Amino acid sequence: MSAHDTLRTMDYAVLQQCMHCGMCLPTCPTYDATRQERNSPRGRISLMRAIADGRLDATKAFAQEMYFCLGCLACETACPAGVDYAHLFEVARAESERSGVLAGPRRSLLRRVLLRGLFTRPRLLRAVGRLLRFYQASGLQSLFRGLRLNALLPARFRWLEGQTPTARREFSDDLIQPREAPAGGIKYRVGLLTGCVQDIVLSDVNRDTVDALLANGCEVVTPPVQSCCGSLHAHNGDLDTAAALARRQLDAFDPFALDAIITNAAGCGSHLKTYDRLLANDPVYAPRAAEWTRKLRDINEWLVEIGWRRPLATGRETPVKATYHEACHLCHGQKISRQPREILRGIPGLELVEMAEATWCCGSAGVYNITQPEMASRLQQRKMGHVFATGAALAVTANPGCHLQLAHGAKLAGRPLEVAHPVSLLARAYRAEPGAGQRQ
Amino acid sequence: MTPDFLASLATQFPSLACLREPEDLIPYSFDGTATLQQLPGAVVFPTAAAEIAGLLKLAGRSKIPVVTRGAGTGLSGGSVPLPGCLVLCLTKMNRILEVDERNLALAAESGASTADVALAAERAHLFYPPDPGSMKISTIGGNVAENSGGLRGLKYGVTRDYVMGLEVVLASGEILWTGGKCVKDVAGYSLRDLFIGSEGTLGIITKVLLKLIPKPAARRTLLATFDRMEDAAEAVSAIIAAKIIPCTLEFLDNVTIHCVEDYAHVGLPRDAAAVLLMETDGHPAAVADEAAAMADLARHHGAREVQTAASDEDAARLASARRTAFAALARVAPTTILEDATVPRSELAKMIGFIQQTGARHRLKIGTFGHMGDGNLHPTFLTNERNHEEMHRVETAMKEIFDFAVGLGGTITGEHGVGLAKKDFLRAALGELNLGVMRQVKAAFDPGNVLNPGKIF
8 A cells, every 4th residue: 555545546456355254344433323324334344435436436425434434454353355445445535535525625634633633743733732731721621520510512622621631740751861771771662652642642651651660670761742653544545644753753763772652542543554665665664564553562572572570569559440441553454462461460469351342433433522522422332231230340441542541431421440550550560560650 | 216106215215224326236246156247227325124024015016126135145146236227235234133042042133244144142141143154244234145154164054943933025015024033833824934944036045043052162173184185075075974064064176275275374275186174063062072073084085184173263264264364265266166066975076076177178277165064065166257269168158067976965055146247147057847846836926027027937
């Protein structure tokens, strides 16, 4: 694939891979909700193929359908034929954008400001983060809500305002040195991606990731002020910007000098692992991108791969019952299910209880909860029902979008629920070990 | 589809969900069959037999062909639309209506999924045996209309063997009930049996009454590995000849083993020429005896290894991996054309040998798997529909395989139906007299030729 593939020019065999057997139907959250073929993976692929064949144009209805798809990739896990739905989905959304059928003044402006403006400029994104922090810390948010000014917002934004995450006091750079070495010998040298949303609202997860890596003999290289990885752009039809952002990452990290490049955000990881494909036709960056993809690891995957050390302490005052929600882009996008559970089972004082439908999308799905609030909210309720049914006080997940969605879901339900990344629980346990604690 | 018809549809059925836009219709233009597609005029989602009755009256008056569809997993094009037709999609009529433990029967609307039927039976500690490969998705009405088989056909038979009664909407718009909860019933012709396997050409099945049986107390699953395909076929014939009827005797060749393993990672031996997945169920003592005897026979006929599944979970994983064989074969080539040739069990080794030779002679890649215990093979052509020259060779090879199967006393389709995909081969398989009688039956039930016209013959 390259950034310029369209449904008509892409390798037709990718479309033919779907032999419409229907095995994907029971695993698709949108088909489950509507029971209409158009809202199913094989239905969507049939529309893509109709465009490739010249039987259909990229119409508004087509584009809307591509944005109704969560991109959760549950269909990829279910598909015996090995259809590369992630690839098709990206090309189809890019096609939807290129055709301009969805363009309206408001949508175009929003896309320009967010995708091309904000999320390509890390310093600007941080300024927004600071603004958000000020809004929240200064009491303006409470005032805004207290005066019920949110009632004046359009419904979609009202819902959104309610789930604005709390910005952290510190960004990752404030918490992490550009190079940190483990106390014992250096067994591996790894790079750490700090993410953009993660960096603003969950920067402590990045610190926890570094601590867990250090405790396992990894030297951690963290370039400051990192860019967005481009997953947001690739998943929203802007493959050109995605490719530009990928090149920027490849400039910031030297994959040849590292044993692994670590991400702790499933949505990013699933995209980061496709840099080889994204830049396959780039004469300068292709070899570096291939090396990057070969070395890219989710933190859970990496720790298990290097034989992580079981912590000696629990890091909690009392034992806790935890349940694990599988981020779609971890379990479906990267096929990582076993590793986070292995880590959770290895933390003393933590009892893992499986929830029903752990691999069913929670409705966060990137910016889906903004673009499709109704479906997102249905999925959130369904997920929270399963979480609460386990009786767990702690919900664990390895993706910032899911993290915020679960936390917000608990708040809406008015029930206490701690939400954490597996690596945070692990880091906390390491920190509680006797002899640790020099850092805090 | 005329404006008049559409206007009547809207006025007579104001609450009926109806799709008309191309983006909505394209996803209903195919089923699970390769290379067949046709855009319908409209797709509607009726919710009651009475509604379907009204729709058929209207369609009959307007001479609009009606194609009934469940989940669209059929493999002979039976539910592929006709140009401008009305598609009745029955997936919204999906309730399980009754589990009658005193009569060992279950009633369901025809759009209920096969998996839901099996689950409802299991909850009552009963068993609905037919398990077509697509059972997670397929509808029970579709199973009845196609008389679907599955992995357990050898011991437990096919869908027909479990249908006790049917509610059918006739082309005239009348609602017929045929059959019932009596185990014995010889009052008149068995109309019920005419509708089973009628592929939507005689009436529209809206409700099914199914026979359930007690759940077997024990089961054991074995996996036998062979270095020669013919040895696997001989082992199957030997097991049947030894008067053992296991519930499953599934066969996968090397190409299929690789594809299934790529998807399911269940530990199939990639270097084997063929494996047999053998399952016996019933009384624990009988299961132990049969498993031991089958393992011996397999070894005696050249199996290099016979493994027993360690747990029920392992056994279930193997069976569900086998279920994905057809779709997994799509990994190899852009187009997967699945055939359904079936022969008497004594002729299996000959048939398998012929399929191999035919593939080689026409320079085609064929993956073969199937229900060897009941003689039902699925030679699958791995090809590309855009390569016209190769597709021509596929058609020639397919015809040769059908002719050979018929010559051995076999049939062109064991469980997928005729639909569109096999209609050109039906005359050669059955002869003119059979076809003539079938046409008379069709004319008696559907004089206006409204129901799925052009399918079967």
